[in-house]
Amino acid sequence: MEISFIGAGNLAWHLAPALENAGHHINEVYSHQLKHARQLVSNLYDAHTHSELNFADSPSHLFVLAIPDDALESVCSQLVLPENAIVVHTSGARPLQSLAHWLAIYSDVPVRTGVFYPLQTFTKGQSFMQFDEIPLCIEATDSTTEDTLVQLGQEISDIVYIITSEERRTLHVAAVFASNFTNHLLTLASELTMQDGLDFDLLRPLITETFRKGLAASNPADVQTGPARRGDLTTIETHLAYLSNQPKLAEIYQLLTNSIRNQYR
Structure with a gap:
């Protein structure tokens, strides 16, 4: 399939090469920061940068919007596309209907719309990720487009699901808890150790x-440990006293402690 990318950030950095390695051709990469498009193109076989959002003469059949959610409508309002092109967004939170609505308003030609959402965290500049075990969540406004996107997904991943916008929103919220919030808690733990001159590596075996254990359990709640799980109020108060000069951390500690205690009452 002939494909163009609009956006050259974290996701595009990994997804574009994965599609190329599956035998597809990336024609063009657009980014509002041209240097980012050039960086991505330098890792592709035969792609070139595209300096504007007019793709009327593009040979591509699929246009991947790998851009922040807040930029979707603005980009759609400027896109000029070939007739009957497939346009997909890669957002976990935006409903498909929003994309379909914006393109119905702004596009001068009929296009097909869908969602191609990899449920994973990506970082630009790191080694290219293998997509075999990354879940791909597919949605489309018509069955033909859905079949095309499912087939495309199956060429790079062994885990492809047809997911509604509502289900994808649930997954995205859960992913924020499981990934983003978890990493932030690791960051806070690292800062706590460093402020007292301790090595964060001491926590690595525990983490x-x-x-x-959490991933091996049928329900992570079954393997919860710690003072909140035990109802160890003395230890909890000791910890809160230690955090008394860091009220934001104390607030987070208290909130999570209350959540755990409520879980096991």
Whole structure:
């Protein structure tokens, strides 16, 4: 399939090469920061940068919007596309209907719309990720487009699901808890150790075992440990006293402690 990318950030950095390695051709990469498009193109076989959002003469059949959610409508309002092109967004939170609505308003030619959402965290500049075990969530406004996107997904991943916008929103919220919030808590733990001159590496075996047990359990709640799980109020008060000069951390500690205690009442 002939494909163009609009956006050259974290996701595009990994998804574009994965599609190329599956035998597809990336024609063009557009980014409002041209240097980012050039960086991505330098990792592709035969792509070139595109300096504007007019793709009327593009040979591509699929246009991947790998851009921040807040930019979707603005980009759609400027896109000029070939007739009957497929346009997909890669957002976990935006409903398909929003994309379909914007393109119905702004596009001068009929286009087909869908969602191609990889449920994973991506970082630009790192080694290209293998998509085999990354879940791909597919949605489309018509069955023909859905079949095309499912087939495309199956060429790079062994885990492809047809997911509604509502289901995808649930997954995205859960993913924020499981990934973004978890990483932030690791960041806070690292800062706590460093402020007292301790090595964060001391926590690594604990973190590794926590994730191993949580992922191995049928329900992570079954392997919860710690003072809140035990109802150890003395230890909890000791910790809060230690955090008394850091009210934001104390607030987070208290909120999570209350959540755990409520879970097991």
